[in-house]
Amino acid sequence: MKKCLIFVIILILLVGLVGCAGGEIGFEGVVNRVETEQNMAYATVIKQHKELFAPKLPENIMFSTSGLDTELKPGDRFKGDYLSGTIDGQRVRVVCVTVLSE
Numbered sequence: 001m002k003k004c005l006i007f008v009i010i011l012i013l014l015v016g017l018v019g020c021a022g023g024e025i026g027f028e029g030v031v032n033r034v035e036t037e038q039n040m041a042y043a044t045v046i047k048q049h050k051e052l053f054a055p056k057l058p059e060n061i062m063f064s065t066s067g068l069d070t071e072l073k074p075g076d077r078f079k080g081d082y083l084s085g086t087i088d089g090q091r092v093r094v095v096c097v098t099v100l101s102e
Helices: 002-019
Strands: 024-035 040-048 060-064 077-083 094-099
Touching: none
Parallel strands: none
Antiparallel strands: 024 040, 024 077, 040 060, 077 094
C-alpha cells in the first residue's frame, strides 16, 4: 500500500513537470497601450488559466505583437496563450491572441 501511494505521488509530480515544460498557457487581458513602431503591446491580465506548477503572470505584461495574426488596439479585451517558460519580469512571449467581442 505504501509503495502504491509513493508511486501515485511520483506520477502526479511527473505529469505536473511535463505540463509546465514550455507549454502554452491561456490567459485573458485588456490592452492598455500599443506601440506600433516597436511592435509592442502592454496589457493588464484579468484571468489566467490554471496549470499545475505553471508560473503566475504578473498583473501587467508587455509582449511583442510581431508574428501575431490579430491587430490590437487600446481597450481591446482578448484571450491569448503564452509560453510558460518565457516570463521575464513583465515581458512575456505571447504566441496567439483573439480579441473578444463585447
